[in-house]
Amino acid sequence: xxxxxxxxxxxxxxxxxxxxxxxxxxxxxxxxxxxADAIAVSSTDAGCDVSATTAASGTLAFDVTNEGxxxxxxxxxxxxxxxxxxxxENIAPGTSRTLTVVAQPGEYFTxxxxxxxxxxxxxxxxxxxxxxxxxxxxDGEQKQQAVDLYAAFAxxxxxxxxxxxxxxxxxxxxxDDDTARALFPxxxxxxxxxxxxxxxxxxxxxxxDYREVDAVAExxxxxGFHRIEKDLWVPALDALNADGETSAWQDWTxxxxxxxxxxxxxxxxxxxxxxxxxxSDDFQEALDAQGVAGLSNGAIALxxxxxxGKISGEEDWWSGTDLWDFAANVEGSKMAFSxxxxxxxxxxxxxxxxxxxxxxxxxxxxxxxAKHGSLTDGFVNYRELTxxxxxxxxxxxxxxxxxxSQLTVTxxx
Numbered sequence: 001x002x003x004x005x006x007x008x009x010x011x012x013x014x015x016x017x018x019x020x021x022x023x024x025x026x027x028x029x030x031x032x033x034x035x036a037d038a039i040a041v042s043s044t045d046a047g048c049d050v051s052a053t054t055a056a057s058g059t060l061a062f063d064v065t066n067e068g069x070x071x072x073x074x075x076x077x078x079x080x081x082x083x084x085x086x087x088x089e090n091i092a093p094g095t096s097r098t099l100t101v102v103a104q105p106g107e108y109f110t111x112x113x114x115x116x117x118x119x120x121x122x123x124x125x126x127x128x129x130x131x132x133x134x135x136x137x138x139d140g141e142q143k144q145q146a147v148d149l150y151a152a153f154a155x156x157x158x159x160x161x162x163x164x165x166x167x168x169x170x171x172x173x174x175x176d177d178d179t180a181r182a183l184f185p186x187x188x189x190x191x192x193x194x195x196x197x198x199x200x201x202x203x204x205x206x207x208x209d210y211r212e213v214d215a216v217a218e219x220x221x222x223x224g225f226h227r228i229e230k231d232l233w234v235p236a237l238d239a240l241n242a243d244g245e246t247s248a249w250q251d252w253t254x255x256x257x258x259x260x261x262x263x264x265x266x267x268x269x270x271x272x273x274x275x276x277x278x279x280s281d282d283f284q285e286a287l288d289a290q291g292v293a294g295l296s297n298g299a300i301a302l303x304x305x306x307x308x309g310k311i312s313g314e315e316d317w318w319s320g321t322d323l324w325d326f327a328a329n330v331e332g333s334k335m336a337f338s339x340x341x342x343x344x345x346x347x348x349x350x351x352x353x354x355x356x357x358x359x360x361x362x363x364x365x366x367x368x369x370a371k372h373g374s375l376t377d378g379f380v381n382y383r384e385l386t387x388x389x390x391x392x393x394x395x396x397x398x399x400x401x402x403x404x405s406q407l408t409v410t411x412x413x
Contacts, residue, residue, distance in 0.1 A: 048122025
């Protein structure tokens with residue numbers, strides 16, 4: 001993976017509008033698909049050949065055969081290219097598995113992920129036409145499906161994070177600072193979308209993502225993204241004097257080549273630990289125990305990440321890349337909300353009004369972010385924002401946080 005291929009995929013308003021139907025994909029529809037109607041998928045180490053690119057709405061079955069040499073996965077993604085509508089994993093070489101989903105009209109993507117890591121291969125468009133399909137099945141079944149889709153999303157983000165971090169730390173360790181600086185905010189987006197997952201693992205998030213001030217305050221060794229960030233953005237002394245920030249580098253000694261290699265290796269190992277966790281039974285059991293309330297709480301937690309760190313510009317203090325983290329936190333929050341959204345909307349007029357208010361809050365916040373760039377094209381340095389810009393963000397976050405704080409209680413009613 002090269003610097004220009006690590007592009008953080010964003011959520012689109014069109015895709016989110018279709019969440020209500022898609023979040024329940026995989027539940028039983030009115031009619032079962034016949035085996036003869038199944039769409040054949042051939043997964044190889046370099047490709048993902050799908051026998052059809054269009055289908056009528058309703059229950060679809062994808063028969064996935066692994067003709068490669070690595071364990072593989074198959075995904076059906078929503079139009080945004082980020083949200084997972086359905087996935088089947090752990091397909092061993094020479095074996096087949098079937099993914100069955102209820103697909104509503106719209107545009108999708110298919111892809112395979114040989115080795116179960118990275119961005120996947122053979123991404124291709126897939127169109128579904130026809131009428132919307134009613135979903136049947138017990139409420140508990142639908143809630144479990146929402147939890148399972150979030151688990152798949154978290155796995156996908158970490159699977160992309162692993163090779164991205166390896167490329168980033170290699171550039172850093174070898175002194176290719178220009179490449180490492182370009183990769184830094186892009187790589188972090190994968191982590192920031194699912195940060196509460198790591199925060200559940202004791203000292204793993206501190207090792208990966210603590211700022212210097214936090215590590216010092218808690219008496220911890222300072223490692224991870226921000227330790228590397230400081231090496232990459234040591235400014236010239238005259239610039240420091242002009243900005244009045246000399247104290248930040250007082251007694252600072254840039255890392256040696258050997259120290260860079262060690263910090264890079266440690267970050268890779270910590271991300272590998274995260275990857276092992278999200279593919280473990282412990283992770284699935286933790287999500288199952290929280291249920292759909294865990295999704296709404298996750299949406300709230302990620303918005304809190306924005307409010308307590310990114311909005312102040314203190315997260316990426318050296319690089320000024322806070323808006324990348326900001327946008328990724330919002331995407332992750334919106335993703336979690338999208339899976340809990342239907343259950344809130346089903347709680348009568350009050351639930352429907354709450355969902356409408358939250359939808360509008362996300363839209364307003366995204367529109368404000370878009371004034372300053374995007375995850376795909378990049379954002380302005382946080383230091384370029386005016387006080388009015390920051391005040392607008394603060395007001396919009398507060399406006400969204402209030403109704404979002406009511407989400408968990410509503411879905412549990």
